[in-house]
Amino acid sequence: MGSTSNSTKNTGSTTTTSATTKHSNSAPTRPSVHYYSSTGDIEKLSNLLNNSATSPDTPDSEKRTPLHHAAFCGSAACVNFLLDKKANANIKDSAGNTPLQWASSRGHLECIKLLVEKGGVDINTKDDKNGTPLHKASLFASAECVLYLLNGKADPRAVTTNGETPLHHASAGGNPQCVELLIKADSKVNAVDNDCITPLHQASFSGHSGCVSLLLKKGAKVDPRDIHGISPLHNAASAGYVDCVEQLVRNGENINCVDIEGVTPLHHTCFNGNLQLTKRLIELGAKIDMVDEMGETPLHKAAFNGHKEVCEYLLYLDPTMIDCRDSRQSTSLHLAAFNGLIDMVDLLIRYKAQINIKDEEGATPLHKASFNGHSSCAKLLVDKGAPIGIVDSQGATPLHKAAFNGRSKCLATLIRSGAELEVKDSQGGTPLHNAAYNGHSDCCRILLKKGANVNAVDTHSSTPLHLASAAGARDTVDVLIQFKARIDAKNFAGKTPLVYAIKKNHSDVARVLIRAGADLDQVSLRSSVDFTKTFGTENHDEIYQIVNKRESSNHEVDELQLALEQQAKEDMEQLAAEKQKLLLVKAAIAQFNSHPKKGIEFIVVNGLISEKNPKEVAHFLLTHSELSKQAIGEYIGEGDDFNLQVLHAFVDELDFSGLDFDVALRKYLLTFRLPGEAQKIDRMMEKFASQFYQHNPDNKVFVNNDAVYVLAFSVIMLNTDAHNPNIKKKMTKAEFLRNNSGINSGDDLPPDFMENLYDKIVTNEIKMERDGNQANQHVEKKGWLTKQGGRIKTWKKRWFILTANCLLYYKTPQDHEPCGIIPLENVVVTIDPQKKFCFMLHSSQEQMKACKLNSDGTLVQANHAAYFIAAANMAEMDSWVQSIKSNIHSNPNFEQLLKRKAETIRGRGKVSTKPIQNRKQTISGPPPTATNTPTSASNNTTNVGSPPNSGGVLNSSGSKPVTFSSTSSPVQQQTSALS
Incomplete structure (x- = not known):
């Protein structure tokens, strides 16, 4: 069951604190200069600094100085005193914040003035996420602070690493005065961040009707779409703000607008069980029978979450919807x-x-x-x-x-x-x-x-x-x-x-x-x-x-067991050595997949091959299936002398004797991914042609290996042409024969051979090898669970697979690519007592090392400090918790796995079964105090991966460039439990 989505964004890229940091006003065991600064106790602060060797720039564990603490707590007296003591006002803490950012985030105008006018701080200073003091003040502070900063030449168009302007922050913060000041200062009312989210998106989701009204009056487009096709109306409906919904509709937004998943605002309100807003949307013209890309109606959404009143109202309006089916034929x-x-x-x-x-x-x-x-x-x-x-x-x-x-x-x-x-x-x-x-x-x-x-x-x-x-x-x-x-x-x-x-x-x-x-x-x-x-x-x-x-x-069985236990003790050292070797092999594979040449050096230095010679290296590459096929292709395609020798040794290990031409080519292309450079492809195909011709001296088709070489390229062209859905006009058999005329030392290849070859390729695609999901080959546990979305409190049913120390989740069991990957590295599993049958995955780090499928089919870094997952009952929850705990590990090479996985997904292009996005439009709240410690979630989702590998070569006429691309491997089949 796909939940509804929201174009919502945490603009926490400018957040000045992490989940593990706080400004505390509780007295430490031994009062420090930071404590007195944070409490505004100017007398004790001055005594401590005047009567000891303590520096006014002494940092705490988060690299915050007394001036940071005084600015955060708004003690102008302490700020002034510290500046008199020559405290450095430009020092940045571990998140890149100066005291000015802290003062701006809390709206302490007097402290802001002191830091700018007396401390000489750059008014446009940036933190690690490029957030300026104006960003902070726009979100958290008063209009007076925003006005002061603007008068001091603060940049109203400054953008964070996520592309947010101060106007995005002010709109989310809900202060119309700040919004108006920024617009007057020439902040763009329709500015978009990296996810195409506008200030109107932010204000709509946060329910700030005053900001929505002002933005629309100042020229904001009523119907912008973010990268997921989500509009401000979707946001307002999902968050349940009737006033914002009515304003947007009055200004011309389509009440039945859909995002890229076909989800309407009515889907949102029904999924969330908001009866009042559901009725209002229908009064405004919302259609109750519209379906999203999963074929689900608003009734499906309401029924999935058990919203009886909403279901009853929908059925009252149209009783015939009772047995509507979704794309899986579910009612x-x-x-x-x-x-x-x-x-x-x-x-x-x-x-x-x-x-x-x-x-x-x-x-x-x-x-x-x-x-x-x-x-x-x-x-x-x-x-x-x-x-x-x-x-x-x-x-x-x-x-x-x-x-x-x-x-x-x-x-x-x-x-x-x-x-x-x-x-x-x-x-x-x-x-x-x-x-x-x-x-x-x-x-x-x-x-x-x-x-x-x-x-x-x-x-x-x-x-x-x-x-x-x-x-x-x-x-x-x-x-x-x-x-x-x-x-x-x-x-x-x-x-x-x-x-x-x-x-x-x-x-x-x-x-x-x-x-x-x-x-x-x-x-x-x-x-x-x-x-x-x-x-x-x-x-x-x-x-x-x-x-x-x-x-x-x-x-006798007891005697056997005693003997075996004795032998087990003797085998400990041997098993430890084998385990160590296995770990070295895994590390070598990760190193090679990231940096092939460094990987080979690692293999040699750690004794995984006896010496660095081409045959040993080639054998290692061919016998370890976990190696990235892309990395192998890049390495053996290099033009260095040693790499060329490895290429020859690599191909020499492949036996093409007695194989038909197309079978041999298929076998060859399963061992690596064709690299992107024409010269590399040329070297690799030339060696294939030589090897095939040498292994089949009695063939009656080819007169030399040059003919094999040219035909190999031509077949790859045909394979791409025949099986690429974007190519509408397919190569005919006559064109294939004509393209290859005269390649056999001036003569044509036998027509029967060529026609048969054409039929084989067109009816049976050559599956170019790609890096498969190795982790998914050994499944430990799988089943349906319900996962809470990242930044809005909605729940989505997902198919989970626990495998290879990773937790993967899919939209359906039939999907080949996961919606997301949660590596179980330094993860803690706890039961959530507030939610029924729910457990939480979290990490001591600021964010978990997880990734999710983006709208363009790539994997990007996910933005979670924790995951909330619910099972159907207590027994199932306990089973999952125990299984996950047994798979928690420390894996420093996960980033390489993620990178390889992202490259293969991106090589496939945009997938059709992407997860419904769930992105909360809440900019992080004020910096934490002893009673306010929100988690920070960076939204800097830089795409990882690269475009599909391709390389240009010349066709038989020597003129037209040809592009080759890898294709996905076949779906793996399950084996019998008794095989």
């Missing part, structure tokens, strides 16, 4: 059931919502409620007539869904309501299979107590014990054994649960099975390697002896 009832909103479900049913309606996955509202464990909601649906045995497109019943997701309470409710225990899905799996597969021992116990067949088999003849053993779910294995599961049951592959436990390296499960009497005869000699890998790495003879003797008594 409002699906969304309400998914979130367990029982009152909303009851309301929608009363308005005749179809209770058995199916979405694109064939799921009914009962499936949705069961999957998320909403037992009361599921019971209501059943009581209202929902068939308890209805199946989705995978043949799964609601009971399958509850079992799969470990919803024990809902599972019990469904069983009490008559759910069938032995019904099988399209893979032949029963609900018990689903519970066992995911290790939900409590669900298994409930099902077995109610009579589920512990030895049921699926289409592969695998039992629940097979699945639990393969998953390493020891508690579940214990439960299944207690209920007489067949220990040595064989599936169609002839394998027992013990074989899978050993194969998957689940030593604890294997020991449980052996103690329960698992037949060691089923563990072949060939499997003994897996067996020893599971239990230990040395003393194989003793383990072989137990395996070969087929002795399974508890006594």
Whole structure:
């Protein structure tokens, strides 16, 4: 469910404090010069400075001097005294603020005058985010301070690093006098910041109707759009300001305006549950049946968040909307059931919502409620007539869904309501299979107590014990054994649960099975390697002896365990060395991906290859899949002697013998990304041509490697032409043959060969290798959660994946690119007691190292001090919290991963499934005191990444430049749990 968006911006780029800093008026254990300055105690301050060697410029931990503290607290006497003591008024603190910025931010006019006139501070001095004193005064102070600064030649058009002018700040601060002064001083009324946000956007979101009115009178455009297509009317509607909405509509704004996601102002008010403003928008002409890019109506938005009054009003106006479907074929009832909103479900049913309606996955509202464990909601649906045995497109019943997701309470409710225990899905799996597969021992116990067949088999003849053993779910294995599961049951592959436990390296499960009497005869000699890998790495003879003797008594198992524990101690040093090498390899990969030449030096210095020679380097590049394909392409394409030798060694390791031309070219282009320079591409393709021709001396097509070289370029041209949707006029077969005439030493290549080659490329795209999402290949946990937006308190349902020490979130499970990435580096997880089933991710740093998908498809630095995430229930929240805690780490190389990821996303161009933006239009409040310590969030979202790699070469006629670009790799397929 996509939430609504807001063109709102934290202009905290000029914020003078961070989340961890504060001006405190509480007395320290030992009173300091800073304390007396901040309290305005001029007598004690003078005594301390006059009777000690303390400097008036002594900095505190944030590099703030006594003059900073006095200016912040407005003690003109202390400011004057410190200036008399020759305190430096131009010293900047850790955020780049002078005392003048602090005084301006608090509206202390006398202090401002002293610092400018006596202290000689530059009135346009800038902090680290280019914020000037006028920016601070415009947001936080009185019109008198703004007027004084303007009279002192403060620049009214000064911009911060985010592009905000003082007028942006004054509009957000809501002081019409400051707005008017700045406009008179020639501040541009329609100025836009880096995100195309205008002062009118700021005033509208903050609800300052006086500023909105003044800006419109002074010529502000009523309908500007930011980079997300969001208008001031969207902002006012989202924030709930009726006066601002009416003013904007009266001045000509379209009441049904849409942003780039198709979201209208009415979507916003319905999502937020603002009934009063919803009614007013409709009175002003808002259409209630408009859909956004997700196909969602205002009714969907209201139902998703459980706003009954808004839903009832919309249905009163148009009852036929009750079963409107979004782009996933979900109705409002699906969304309400998914979130367990029982009152909303009851309301929608009363308005005749179809209770058995199916979405694109064939799921009914009962499936949705069961999957998320909403037992009361599921019971209501059943009581209202929902068939308890209805199946989705995978043949799964609601009971399958509850079992799969470990919803024990809902599972019990469904069983009490008559759910069938032995019904099988399209893979032949029963609900018990689903519970066992995911290790939900409590669900298994409930099902077995109610009579589920512990030895049921699926289409592969695998039992629940097979699945639990393969998953390493020891508690579940214990439960299944207690209920007489067949220990040595064989599936169609002839394998027992013990074989899978050993194969998957689940030593604890294997020991449980052996103690329960698992037949060691089923563990072949060939499997003994897996067996020893599971239990230990040395003393194989003793383990072989137990395996070969087929002795399974508890006594022998105990002896085996003791021997293995002894060996484990002896292996500690070896394992530590292997771990150290693994860390070095990871560091080398990160270094190479960032700076290839430095990476190679790192590899050599740390002994990851025996010596720096081309063959060793080439072998390393070919055998480590985590290396950036782009970096490999850039490195081997360089013209230095050593790089050229590496290129030749690299290609020499590739065997093209007996391969068709197009197959060989495909194989070659999977090992790197073509670089952007024509000379580099030329060298790389020339080596390919030479290697292919040399490996296929008996070919009857090419008379020399020059023909291979030219045709390789021509095929890449054809591939780009045929599969680039932006190229409307495609190259024909006749044109392809004509372009390649005479390239075979003056002759044409065989027509049959060329026509067949054309068909192969046009029907089967050459997938140029790109850096894939390596982190997403090993998923530890995934599922739906609800995430609070960054700067406005709305919630969005997102598909989360926990993998490789990162938390990624997507709009849908089918999306290939994440909306955002949260690396779990130095992150703290805490439960939020104020919100139901909610936990918080935060960091001791000013901001978390996270990134999000921008409107142009690039990843940019996210702007969060914390993330608030809600689960469907307590058990699910606890599970996520524990899983995330186990993945928290310290990873200094994440920036390189982010950079590579951003480059690949940008190379793809703008994606169609971008996250709905959620950007709060609140400029940071006043600098913190002991009772006011807001967090600072920089909004300097500089795009990372580069344009798609391309390079120009000449076509066969030697004249027309050709551009080559990489394409995305195929979607990875999931493998079976028992593979």
